[in-house]
Amino acid sequence: MNLFFFIMSILYGILKFLHWPLWNWYLYGYPAGLWIMYFVDAVIEVILVFAVAMLVVVILVYVFRKYMADIQNRIGPNRLGPWGSLQLIADVFKLIQKQDIIPKNADRIAFRVAPYIIFTPVILGMLVIPFGNVSILQLMVVNFKYTLLFLVAAMVISPLGEVIGGLSSHNKFALYGALRSAAQDIGYEVPMMISVLSLIILAGSYSINDIVNAQKNIPFVIPEILGFIVFFLAMIAKQSIPPFDLPESGSELVSGFSTEYSGMRYGIIYMGNFGFMALASVVVATLYFGGPVGPFFNSVLWIAIKSAVFMIIFLLSWIALGRVRVDQFLNMGWKYLLPLSILNLVISSLIAIYFGGAF
Amino acid sequence: MMYLTPDMTALALAVLVVPILVSSLIAVAHYFSPKTYGKYTYDNYECGEVVRGDFQAPLPLQYYFFMMAFVIFDVDMLLLLPWASDVRGLGLGVFLDVLGFIGVMLVGLFYVSRKGYMRWLND
Numbered sequence A: 001m002n003l004f005f006f007i008m009s010i011l012y013g014i015l016k017f018l019h020w021p022l023w024n025w026y027l028y029g030y031p032a033g034l035w036i037m038y039f040v041d042a043v044i045e046v047i048l049v050f051a052v053a054m055l056v057v058v059i060l061v062y063v064f065r066k067y068m069a070d071i072q073n074r075i076g077p078n079r080l081g082p083w084g085s086l087q088l089i090a091d092v093f094k095l096i097q098k099q100d101i102i103p104k105n106a107d108r109i110a111f112r113v114a115p116y117i118i119f120t121p122v123i124l125g126m127l128v129i130p131f132g133n134v135s136i137l138q139l140m141v142v143n144f145k146y147t148l149l150f151l152v153a154a155m156v157i158s159p160l161g162e163v164i165g166g167l168s169s170h171n172k173f174a175l176y177g178a179l180r181s182a183a184q185d186i187g188y189e190v191p192m193m194i195s196v197l198s199l200i201i202l203a204g205s206y207s208i209n210d211i212v213n214a215q216k217n218i219p220f221v222i223p224e225i226l227g228f229i230v231f232f233l234a235m236i237a238k239q240s241i242p243p244f245d246l247p248e249s250g251s252e253l254v255s256g257f258s259t260e261y262s263g264m265r266y267g268i269i270y271m272g273n274f275g276f277m278a279l280a281s282v283v284v285a286t287l288y289f290g291g292p293v294g295p296f297f298n299s300v301l302w303i304a305i306k307s308a309v310f311m312i313i314f315l316l317s318w319i320a321l322g323r324v325r326v327d328q329f330l331n332m333g334w335k336y337l338l339p340l341s342i343l344n345l346v347i348s349s350l351i352a353i354y355f356g357g358a359f
Numbered sequence B: 001m002m003y004l005t006p007d008m009t010a011l012a013l014a015v016l017v018v019p020i021l022v023s024s025l026i027a028v029a030h031y032f033s034p035k036t037y038g039k040y041t042y043d044n045y046e047c048g049e050v051v052r053g054d055f056q057a058p059l060p061l062q063y064y065f066f067m068m069a070f071v072i073f074d075v076d077m078l079l080l081l082p083w084a085s086d087v088r089g090l091g092l093g094v095f096l097d098v099l100g101f102i103g104v105m106l107v108g109l110f111y112v113s114r115k116g117y118m119r120w121l122n123d
Helices: A003-018 A032-071 A087-097 A108-127 A147-168 A172-203 A208-214 A225-238 A263-289 A300-320 A326-355 B006-032 B064-084 B087-115
Strands: none
Touching (some): A032 A108, A032 B006, A108 A147, A108 A263, A147 A172, A147 A225, A172 A225, A172 B064, A208 A263, A225 A300, A263 B006, A326 B064, A326 B087, B064 B087
């Protein structure tokens, strides 16, 4: 059963129970109450995805801090709650109490808009991912013919927020962060797009659901290992975590594009970064490792395991690796990743022509 | 009413609902935050110093060529999208055409990189 109809049936039951007077007015042949519930249902779905994403972010931040502390021979958060697990809740309350500072030189509208542009695509991306099913309930909010294109479009937007936030701060560090963010953006985006293109070639469809279904026998990582490498590096670059954390290189620029952000606005950017880490791992697990398709049965369990592995790899990359320079990154993108991704495009289109697409 | 499927409704409302949730978080934080004002509270951050100079100092934008190449290749990728969904049906001939199409771009990129436009200058 679809998630939408699951929630809709609950709402319908509530409406019937309440005997709402709106039930008697008709709009386009349906009761007005049903129309309202239709939109309420969509809002509930979005809030559900938001809540799940935020839960994942909370767990991810906790795991990150503990893991980083373990590697650096520290203890990490250990005061609040069992093993310091409530530290992040306390951090949120701390952020709420911080003063809301917008620098007087800053471009106020753009400065305020930037955190939204960074954060919203995370939830938009989470909406289109097929998370498999729990018994008969299918956990997929949005499914139409062009979900992969929508996902790519959503993922491409969030670096623009970094550029806007950095430029609008009118701060020298933030300006450098924004320029580096733009440089990084143009470095990895074309190879990433071309590896997505070869996924579309192999599956013969623009829909993520079809891509997952096409990986029933062999996951796409086996015919497209080059594309996987390119896409994985692009995902690391897109989250701007080390080794590609040029936009907010903490030891050179103060905090890069987010230098002037403080309080809850910084909290939103921070949540957006970690949410993007969760989204990126889920996307890699879905596009190249079959998502909810597993060896025994198809369930949400498999995508959870696969994406957890990728989250750990991303965290390890964050903790363990040093930073590359801007010119090194651009050279890598244009002289190595682009030819690799085009080679991958040729291989996958030859597979599609001679073996008939997906296996 | 044809396009008002449940999926599209959720997608369209997500663009509204998520910013509303985020802005409510920021509004709550704004309500509870202190509103003290010092002489330098709203200055830009420059490691504790008083702000000097203009933030828009002339900058060498050394990746300008990469931007041009990015625009060209992005449009290139966009033009390949309709072909990608039906590679098998369109067959080998169209695939060779596409290879030529990408090849022209790659030859141009290779030529420009030989000419030295993709080098990072250190002066």
